[in-house]
Amino acid sequence: MTDSTSLPVEIQRYLAATADPLPDDTPIERLRFVALDCETTGTDATKDAIxxxxxxxxxxxxxxxxxxxxxLLKIRHNTSSVVVHGITAEEAARKGVYVEEALTRFLDYLGNAVIVGHHIGFDVEVIQRACLRNFGIELNNRWIDTMELTLHLDDVGAIEAMRRSVGGTASPFQDFSLDGLCRRFRIAPHDRHTAAGDAFITAQIFLKLLRLAQRHDRTTLGALAERWVDPRDTEEAGGGSQK
Structure with a gap:
């Protein structure tokens, strides 16, 4: 177990701030949310870097x-992901900071906020592994996946009702990607595929979803952070047990 007194003071502040997990019944208005995005060297959280x-x-x-x-963090080598985010190893080496410094600053900034992001589970896992590797600590924050929140709201007809309320004539909404949500909510995708740009886009989408969620009685942290389960998986599991 890591001796917290040996950690940077910023990390100690973070650990103190997150010592008591936020309960499910915490009202939305009492929460600080942080929309987050990470660009990484790949899509394998067990080996790829931020x-x-x-x-x-x-x-x-x-x-x-x-x-x-x-x-911006230093990386050792280029990967094919440079095609997506456009950050070369040379640029990162010249302008970036070491991962320990970036994490120290980020955790101090984050505090006990609720992390928000699209398919955010990957980003959370990557940061969690970096925290364990560099400081021997856990990432303790609660998190909300805007993809899952969208699916919950779609299940109760909130997305379709919104489309009709603005006179929409398109077919029922099916594109749950970040770009699809930008189109649905009429949000300009500026600086797409940059960490700061995607975080700002996600924050705008989250505000739209938050208003819809409140209209459909999702007014607490637990309701916003609820994991979404594909009903088809449940049906298949039930069907399989009857064979």
Whole structure:
């Protein structure tokens, strides 16, 4: 077990802030959300590294532009992911910081906020592994996946009702990607595939989803963070047990 007194003071502050997990019944209005995105060297959280991190706070239904975070990290070599995010190893070596510094700054910024992101489970796992590797600590924050929240709201007809309320004539919504949500909510995807850009886009989408969630009685942290289970999986599991 890591002796917390030997850790940087910023990490000690983070551990103190997250010592008591936020309960499920915490009302939305009492929460600080942080929309987060990481660009990485690949899609395998067990071995790929963080290249850049971008985050921005959402408090009281507003995006706080003054509360943003961005970091470029040093990486050892290029991978095919450079085609997506455009960050070369040379640029990262010249402008980036070491992972320990980036994590120290990020965790101090994050505090006890609720992490928000699209398919955020991957980002959380990558950061969690980096925290364990560099400081021997856990990433203790609760998190909300905007993809899963969208699917919950779609299940109760909230997305379709919104389309009809604005006079939409398109076919029922099926594209749950970040780009698809941008189109659905009429959000301009500026700086797409950059960590800071995707974090800001996600924050805008999250605000739209948050308003829909409140109209459908999802007004607590537990309701927003509920994992989504594909009903087809449940049906197949039930069918299989009857054979």
């Amino acid at each position: 290249i850049s991190m971008g985050a921005i706070a959402v408090i009281d239904g507003e995006i706080r532009l003054e509360e943003e975070f961005e970091a």
